[in-house]
Amino acid sequence: MRKVTIKDVAREAGVSISTVSNALNNVDVLVPATKAHVLEVAERLNYIPNLNGKLLKASESKMLGFFTTSVSGPYFYVLVEAMARHCEKLGYGLNIVVAKDKRVILSNILGQRLDGVIIFEELLIDDKDVSVMEKAQVKAVFLDRVLQNNTMGSVIFDSYVAGYDAAKYLISLGHKKIAYISGVDTMYDSVQRREGYLAALNEHNLPFDESYILQGFFEEEGTYNAVKSFIKLHPEKLPDAFLAGNDVSAIGCIKALKSEGYQIPEDISVMGFDDINLAEYFSPPLTTVKNQIARQGILAVDHLVKLIQQKEKGMIQKLKGEIIVRRSSNLKVEQMVGR
Amino acid sequence: MRKVTIKDVAREAGVSISTVSNALNNVDVLVPATKAHVLEVAERLNYIPNLNGKLLKASESKMLGFFTTSVSGPYFYVLVEAMARHCEKLGYGLNIVVAKDKRVILSNILGQRLDGVIIFEELLIDDKDVSVMEKAQVKAVFLDRVLQNNTMGSVIFDSYVAGYDAAKYLISLGHKKIAYISGVDTMYDSVQRREGYLAALNEHNLPFDESYILQGFFEEEGTYNAVKSFIKLHPEKLPDAFLAGNDVSAIGCIKALKSEGYQIPEDISVMGFDDINLAEYFSPPLTTVKNQIARQGILAVDHLVKLIQQKEKGMIQKLKGEIIVRRSSNLKVEQMVGR
DNA sequence: AGATTTTTAGAAAACGCTTACATAATAGAA
């Protein structure tokens, strides 16, 4: 029942506990025979050091934490897999803590069990918590929050650039009347993508019409309804392309357009963001902007380890999305006819 | 830089450290005013107990571990999400440790940081490790290994039953000549499914032909070739249904049959196992046997917590798969014509 | 008011480990 401790090994080997400790930790101070003997006994007794005792003294645990409240969504495993592999390469273990209880998360972070943490959680950890972490000099990298100080940084996707690039891509296909289907206005991503979209329109001197910003709430049904009612209200000014705030929205949009008898992409191009799993298998397969999740994970781990080793100060790294061209977008028809 | 400890709180509040400890842990022995004062000071100093110190004394951490070497595969997040939610419901945190280094895993398990562990890893942890864990009375539940003793159990899918049920389903559609596409013969799942399939054939007095067991190696291409060459070699005894060892195999099978001009499911039914993501979107959508991953996770957590609380001894729980009927299977044509 | 009980707070040990320091043993030099 009782776990075997360093004392047991010492007694059994007939040496002191410090000798056992030295033998196990390769402190080069023991005569080889002693060391070998101790190791043999430790092995025989199946001794495994108690991590709590060890970490109570030690200054590092060689363990990084990844905190999140939920692991749903198909991205998760790509992110975790990339982080885990990279941690391993750098000599760290990865500890994923899934909890909705903030106290669990904070006590893990500040409880000194981990050398640093990657936080993928926007709503739970508030500004006060962040400032507590800051005071305690916690090493942290945020994946969803823009933040920077000596000990904390972030790695985020630049949604502004994503929106800009997406709109620019649609423009390059010859589209001139491009509508944007907004998500939720309190969400950073949604707003940034819209701003990027507007900037691209502006840069190309395309007219902008207020009614071209629909509200889809990042949901399939919300978008479906928004598009349907737009067509009812303004049949005369149907866009020749829709840029949806995310893929789910793009799917709702396509379903609405199809139900009104339009062909995608022949009549209208539709584009989303995220490259969710379904995007590839939807009919038509979605053109979208993909977040390079794996890369984000790797950069986060990298940055965190450098923060821990004091080789870097906290900084904000922005990643560009990657445009994935599939079948839901097309050269504008008039152009093709014109050729 | 230095983290604030219980001593700092004690000094600042002008009380002893035991008083602070009592105040924080709700030991009902302090006069309310003292307690309130201590709590106020602790709050003001942003005191968070050091977990290592705490766990060094404590007998439980209220943390469960989930160990795996890799998180790839679309199942993963379903499993983890289910486990995380259930842990929370039972008052435990979930700690996922991703590591390929066995020592990291073992020292976490035996290092007393966790009350118990769920292990999803077949190759890394060998029998010796298991016996070490057993001697140390580690509470563990395995998801992929059949194992049972006082402190350890397993939750697995019964591949035998799955094979049996699948074959029975095909028989119920009127099929009589049912071929099985085997995976790798060293893999438990593949063999069990085949045995179940054979049992169902036997039970219904269906003739069995040795050549009806093809080798597809659980791969699309391997299966494609196997099916193609079967048709070449035995054109006269074409089965009226194929039961493939997994979905990937089923896809290879369908592609081979189509390339030979057969219609699925009109001419031949095809069925797989696993219900991979693609199964729903393939053409035709695959009939398959789905593992109820979320349920497996929940049962594992449940069992583990009962092991920890000594309310149960280790046991083996087998889960039945669920047959998902899609378009790749059909009533046998002759039957329909016959009516 | 004094004796006794009850309440409240503090001192100290213990958890398992590492590590600075002290001591004992050995080897080398005079």
Add this chain to the structure above:
DNA sequence: TTCTATTATGTAAGCGTTTTCTAAAAATCT
């Protein structure tokens, strides 16, 4: 052989908690 320099091992303190036990203070009873 004696003294010093070197090496190998052990002693003990300390990491941050909890917890048992003891002491002091307050409350209650005679």
